[in-house]
Amino acid sequence: MIESLINSDNAELTQSTKKGSPVVLSTRVRLARNIVGTPFPERATSAQRSDVMTRCAEQIADLTQMKHGVFYDIAELSDLEKQVLVERHLISRELCESKSGSGVFINKDQTCSVMINEEDHLRIQFLKTGFSLRSVWKQIDRFDSGLEAGLDVAFSPEYGYLTACPTNLGTAMRASVMMHLPGLVISEHMEKVIRAVNQLGITVRGLFGEGSDATGHVFQISNQQTLGESEEEIMSRLGSVFKTIIDHEINARFKYLEENRARMLDQIGRAFGVLQNAHVLNSHEAMNLLSLMRLAVDFEMLPEANRSDVDRLFIECQPGHIQYSAGEGIAPDARDLCRADILRENFARLPSLDFDKVKDLG
Amino acid sequence: MIESLINSDNAELTQSTKKGSPVVLSTRVRLARNIVGTPFPERATSAQRSDVMTRCAEQIADLTQMKHGVFYDIAELSDLEKQVLVERHLISRELCESKSGSGVFINKDQTCSVMINEEDHLRIQFLKTGFSLRSVWKQIDRFDSGLEAGLDVAFSPEYGYLTACPTNLGTAMRASVMMHLPGLVISEHMEKVIRAVNQLGITVRGLFGEGSDATGHVFQISNQQTLGESEEEIMSRLGSVFKTIIDHEINARFKYLEENRARMLDQIGRAFGVLQNAHVLNSHEAMNLLSLMRLAVDFEMLPEANRSDVDRLFIECQPGHIQYSAGEGIAPDARDLCRADILRENFARLPSLDFDKVKDLG
Numbered sequence: 001m002i003e004s005l006i007n008s009d010n011a012e013l014t015q016s017t018k019k020g021s022p023v024v025l026s027t028r029v030r031l032a033r034n035i036v037g038t039p040f041p042e043r044a045t046s047a048q049r050s051d052v053m054t055r056c057a058e059q060i061a062d063l064t065q066m067k068h069g070v071f072y073d074i075a076e077l078s079d080l081e082k083q084v085l086v087e088r089h090l091i092s093r094e095l096c097e098s099k100s101g102s103g104v105f106i107n108k109d110q111t112c113s114v115m116i117n118e119e120d121h122l123r124i125q126f127l128k129t130g131f132s133l134r135s136v137w138k139q140i141d142r143f144d145s146g147l148e149a150g151l152d153v154a155f156s157p158e159y160g161y162l163t164a165c166p167t168n169l170g171t172a173m174r175a176s177v178m179m180h181l182p183g184l185v186i187s188e189h190m191e192k193v194i195r196a197v198n199q200l201g202i203t204v205r206g207l208f209g210e211g212s213d214a215t216g217h218v219f220q221i222s223n224q225q226t227l228g229e230s231e232e233e234i235m236s237r238l239g240s241v242f243k244t245i246i247d248h249e250i251n252a253r254f255k256y257l258e259e260n261r262a263r264m265l266d267q268i269g270r271a272f273g274v275l276q277n278a279h280v281l282n283s284h285e286a287m288n289l290l291s292l293m294r295l296a297v298d299f300e301m302l303p304e305a306n307r308s309d310v311d312r313l314f315i316e317c318q319p320g321h322i323q324y325s326a327g328e329g330i331a332p333d334a335r336d337l338c339r340a341d342i343l344r345e346n347f348a349r350l351p352s353l354d355f356d357k358v359k360d361l362g
Numbered sequence: 363m364i365e366s367l368i369n370s371d372n373a374e375l376t377q378s379t380k381k382g383s384p385v386v387l388s389t390r391v392r393l394a395r396n397i398v399g400t401p402f403p404e405r406a407t408s409a410q411r412s413d414v415m416t417r418c419a420e421q422i423a424d425l426t427q428m429k430h431g432v433f434y435d436i437a438e439l440s441d442l443e444k445q446v447l448v449e450r451h452l453i454s455r456e457l458c459e460s461k462s463g464s465g466v467f468i469n470k471d472q473t474c475s476v477m478i479n480e481e482d483h484l485r486i487q488f489l490k491t492g493f494s495l496r497s498v499w500k501q502i503d504r505f506d507s508g509l510e511a512g513l514d515v516a517f518s519p520e521y522g523y524l525t526a527c528p529t530n531l532g533t534a535m536r537a538s539v540m541m542h543l544p545g546l547v548i549s550e551h552m553e554k555v556i557r558a559v560n561q562l563g564i565t566v567r568g569l570f571g572e573g574s575d576a577t578g579h580v581f582q583i584s585n586q587q588t589l590g591e592s593e594e595e596i597m598s599r600l601g602s603v604f605k606t607i608i609d610h611e612i613n614a615r616f617k618y619l620e621e622n623r624a625r626m627l628d629q630i631g632r633a634f635g636v637l638q639n640a641h642v643l644n645s646h647e648a649m650n651l652l653s654l655m656r657l658a659v660d661f662e663m664l665p666e667a668n669r670s671d672v673d674r675l676f677i678e679c680q681p682g683h684i685q686y687s688a689g690e691g692i693a694p695d696a697r698d699l700c701r702a703d704i705l706r707e708n709f710a711r712l713p714s715l716d717f718d719k720v721k722d723l724g
Contacts, residue, residue, distance in 0.1 A: 262699050266641035269706075273635020277715060279628035337624050344631075352710070353639060 024131035025178040032172040033122040040164040041117040049101030069107040083320030176222030183252030216287030281340040386493035387540040394534040395484040402526040403479040411463030431469040445682030538584030545614030578649030
């Protein structure tokens with residue numbers, strides 16, 4: 001059912017040929033919205049959920065940003081299809097568990113998804129590769145205006161947007177970036193950074209929800225608070241914290257490279273060699289090896305043109321994607337073989353690492 | 363001082379272009395001989411040792427097999443030079459520690475070495491790459507006949523050749539092969555094999571004297587007894603045991619490959635990738651990776667023509683050789699960088715592993 005989405009040749013996260021950013025993999029903003037006079041999804045009857053769905057669908061279909069988009073009824077997706085959408089950050093794990101009358105709209109280039117009857121009636125998300133808080137905010141704000149023009153959205157002058165969970169009250173906005181922070185992890189500064197940004201009301205989670213040593217050195221960093229600040233204020237505060245983290249990360253990398261040159265080149269070299277030649281790779285190891293390949297691009301040991309390959313493989317090597325590409329129902333062992341095959345094929349096409357290139361830096 | 367030996371372009375172990383054997387790296391035979399009327403080296407005076415040296419040197423220089431050979435006085439070699447000769451199996455560790463008046467003759471292609479005033483007055487060794495017990499025996503026997511024609515060698519009708527240590531009495535001959543036994547190690551049959559051959563009076567030691575999990579999966583297998591059997595009998599008994607071990611090894615490999623195909627290809631693939639890309643490699647790891655590359659040649663994943671490269675690197679990646687090639691006095695850390703550089707350069711010249719080739723077997 002989701003085949004066209006998987007094979008799309010202009011999906012933002014897997015097919016982007018835009019110049020990537022050295023630290024930020026992607027930027028996302030999501031808004032929670034609810035319709036006046038209807039209970040929140042968890043409390044709504046089946047008929048009410050269905051009514052919400054109908055009303056939202058009509059409105060969403062009219063918006064130019066959703067032109068040529070698709071709609072998936074969650075009840076009609078297999079577990080594997082849902083997992084693939086989760087791995088692409090297009091739906092949440094919560095939506096997968098939800099009752100009937102839930103679904104998701106996804107636009108053509110997979111930069112916009114709107115979940116219906118998740119925790120709230122509407123969860124709107126826009127994403128872009130790289131670091132572009134302002135531009136993503138602008139897009140989602142415009143989309144939201146269009147939506148609200150035709151829907152009666154619950155808003156209180158005192159609490160702002162009303163949401164099923166009080167932690168989302170106010171702007172009901174969550175802005176996050178997916179950051180690749182190998183420098184901070186390897187130099188063991190990640191915990192300090194997490195503590196510092198937590199005190200600024202900012203949350204840090206691993207790609208799969210782990211702590212300071214996340215798989216693939218990838219972290220999701222977002223605002224904790226939605227109440228008491230305008231969207232503009234949140235964006236501006238987040239933007240400056242994100243920029244500070246990026247600076248720290250870049251410094252940590254070059255300091256580590258300067259002080260542990262051979263060890264760093266050794267780690268990157270071995271990772272490349274394993275990706276080119278391994279026959280068994282679990283997803284945890286694959287993510288960590290790919291992380292070092294992203295670093296190889298940053299250090300100019302691999303051409304910038306290959307950054308998008310690495311970023312695409314980050315998505316495509318996750319368990320659901322591997323299982324989907326192999327056909328349903330293969331065992332975890334077979335998945336590790338299949339993942340290794342895909343990575344070998346991809347890395348066979350890359351040039352050898354240029355270990356001398358990195359000498360110009362540091 | 364040993365520079366010409368290191369750089370020789372026809373050294374048997376490092377420059378051989380002969381077709382190698384899939385299991386046996388090299389064959390060696392050594393004989394212990396002592397001169398009548400002179401105390402064994404340990405008991406001899408400095409003058410007596412020096413006299414032995416003079417008499418042997420004259421005789422050895424006359425033998426055609428030692429034509430264009432070199433002589434090294436042990437007292438004049440640096441510790442590093444001695445280590446290099448040990449790593450090439452041209453002298454023993456015992457000789458390195460010996461008193462003045464000790465030395466070694468080495469022929470042009472490094473197949474023959476004669477140690478003077480080691481444990482015995484003379485320790486003659488012939489070696490060849492591959493499995494060739496008979497031909498090595500023939501060569502050393504001829505050399506010994508020439509030597510004994512001009513020297514009065516101690517021999518008793520009852521005990522055979524007299525030697526400093528009683529365990530060498532009789533033939534005073536030790537024949538050994540250096541075997542590459544990854545199949546038996548990985549399939550965990552090595553201990554059983556060691557126990558079985560021990561009962562047949564045969565000794566198994568690791569390359570560096572370890573037990574059943576030797577570095578690089580390389581084992582030295584030799585006769586324990588020298589008394590009560592003729593050289594011919596020993597050779598024939600050894601030959602049949604060696605052939606049995608070779609059969610077991612080949613069977614173990616293909617059985618393992620059949621039952622653990624992905625894991626085997628994974629191990630070989632990763633080893634190749636690391637050798638092509640690592641920047642830090644200690645000698646233990648390097649030997650184990652090279653062992654898998656020898657297996658890759660056996661499985662036809664690498665061309666047969668590259669077997670001699672792998673065998674040469676087995677020798678050249680040992681600590682003394684690395685240190686020698688880098689110049690004296692580099693720290694162990696720097697040695698690991700230097701070893702990785704050498705291996706990277708060598709493996710950059712090899713073709714990629716052909717993972718499909720191996721499908722024809724098993």
